[in-house]
Amino acid sequence: MGLYREVIKHEVFPALGCTEPIAVAYAASLAAAQLDGELERVTVSADAGVFKNGFAVTVPETGGVKGNVIAAALGALIARPELKMEILSGTRPELLQQAKLLVSGGQASVSLAEAQRGFYIDVTVEKGGRVARAVLAGGHTNLVRLERDGTVLLSSEQEQGGEDSHQYRAALKEMTLAQLVDLLEDVDQEDLAYLKRGVEMNLRVAEAGKALTKVGYYVEELVRKGFLLSDVVSSSKILTASASDARMAGLSYPVMSSGGSGNQGIVAILVPYNVGLFFRIPEETILKSIALSHLVNAYIKCHTGDLAPICGCAIAAGVGAAVAIVYQQAGKDLAKMNLAVNTIISDIGGMLCDGAKGGCALKVVSSTDASIRAAYMALSGHGITEEEGFVGRSAEETIRNLSRITDHGMALADQTMLHIMLEKQGGSST
Template sequence: MKYSVKEILHLEVSPALGCTEPVAQPATAAAASVIPAEHPEKIEVWVDPNIYKNGLAVIIPGTGGLNGLDTAATLGALYGDPKLGLEVLEPLDEVSTQKACKFKETNPVKVNLLEDRHGIYVRALLTFKSGNVEAIIEGVHDNIVSLTLNGRPVEGSSLVRTKQAQKADMTKLENYIKSLSLTDLVDMIGDLDADDFAFLSEGITYNMRLAEYGLRHGPGLSVGATLEKLARMKILSRDMILAARIITSAASDARMGGIKLPAMSSGGSGNHGLTAILPIHAVSEYVDCSEKIMLESIALSHLVTAYVKAQTGRLSAVCGCSVAAGAGATAGITYLMGGTPSQMAGAITNLTEDLAGIICDGAKCGCALKLATAAGTAVQAALFAIHGVNVHATDGIIGSSPEQTMQNIGTLSTQGMIDTDRTILKIMLEKHFASTDN
């Protein structure tokens, strides 16, 4: 099955409110929607290791600084709207957050780690006076594959797709993307229409809104605002690399800091979306290009990001913002500067050699530092490639083609770093339980 550029963009790119792991709570929201007249008496959730890792410390949007999958599960069950997908927690306000916290004080809410589970998986079991409701998410963050009441399927729910249908769709999409070359991805850009350009422009609007908030208010670690201050003090020189780092990290500061503004995600991740879009937007201010070329560059960035994510999986031990969205961004920046597919290949190779070792140690405010690095390196890798600086295929994990290099990243992620991922989570859990015991 072939997919058009429009279909790929709309499958891979969508708005997401907050980090996508704690907001993978359409599961509890969907379960609660089956018995809307009652609040549950008990909430229990089972999640895969990467959902657990990314949901452990990151701030939940609109909660005034709260974190934790137990809190996210409670908020989803009591006040989430499962029809909103990755914006499931949009209805939250201060009052509902306070009520959810009181609920947790008097009702059991338990999160279980499924250590041997691979791939995105969330199972929620809500116990009501009138029965038990179970919802399961699998494959992608908002894909509800099962919804049952007392063990029987809930008939006619528009929230549910069959596991088989979704698995077939995702497998077909990923297999199709994997079959393409970088040149194929570049050629697809010629099929963009007016609606696609409007959708791509909307992504800039979403993500720049986060960046502007981050620069004004300095939430999270204030990485973007600090870089901006250093530029104003002339301690750092303002150029396209610094501009990319500033707005990308500022947007991550806001998003990871729990600000209630959605990001336009890419490959199932809001931070991927920030990295795929914002460095290109920043560089466009420094080069002579039309808005159409800029939007085409962003489209290419999303396509390359999707290609790498098809190799690595949605979640892994490798920082996807660096190696997946970073690869997308550097390809898009090279395109923006008038580079050839060969130069785009060189840029991807340069970035991969530079950033392939960055681990994913969960979602948290510190992600803004990684996004600053990825954004700046994406620009640098593109500039190097355009000026003839290219890493050799004999170096490390670099392949003889950009496709092979990206496939090698997938192999590293899915085979070579399984124990790394377990070790990262072990360290995080030891810290977490040590802090809760004190």
């Protein structure tokens, strides 16, 4: 399997709901499927990013309930791991009622694994006096350990997780922007069909989100009242915000993710799609540009980590969308692509991630706006250069600089935000 397909296989997949609580549900289902009998207890330990992203987001199929803990209980009760990131499509009313009772009775809990770095979910399930455990690390569906009654059923060298737990990521991390563009030569008709499926899936969720009186609605109202122009930038912002609104509100529509994130999938896919459609770019070119958007998103996540203190929609998916727009109109013009990357990272590179919730749609809007602006500045030969701030001499150098800022300069950001969030909840887990 070529590198392009490795990235797509692991980073671009349908997900029903915010991917972190869904991954918690998936891990719980993996453990629960190893045992028979009535569920007695489910206990979860998760890294800061998973903990934070599942803190205040509405979980699909729950009637508006928020948090990782309901996802854990439901996943353990559904116990159908073959559904993977669409695990909650197996919810039934009686299972939801059971899950709520488990939560209210203290039989389902989620705690912060403070020592863990990188994506990590460790779930223990008890049924009929027996115990099973499942550990995901390094990715939302990357099972690294499975146990039943202390017997190891599966164990991987990747058990400690971290950003380099997939071999393809090590190769991807060392690539250049030029080499990412060259990977598009591997895209065939089957790949194009999968990319188109992602467009259609995310358009459906955007249409559902337009019925909500949330961020997308208010952006559209600004256009109606004349505060914003009715143009491709506004229509793109309405589209992406509406899709994010639907997803964060827990509507039961799957989205095609990117970099393991649904909101990033919304930006990475719908921005180049809508811009390409507006400028009548051939469909195959639009789809290949979306493939490039996914690759750039995944490349940046290799440097910054899956769940960084800074917003992935801004510093990964938005960058991918900007490069995709340049590709649509200028092909493999690396000078323009470098300008686009440097400009958008200089613009919104410091946007904080304080977990998944309704307000993410605002960040999606900002990312959409910035990506289109950066792309068209670059297409005109203008953008931010190494003379300014932390911007490097190339896209790759700027991304490495951003990684240094994330890893070292913002090392305490997640911890501080988590403390604030826990204080608001009286120190309780979620």
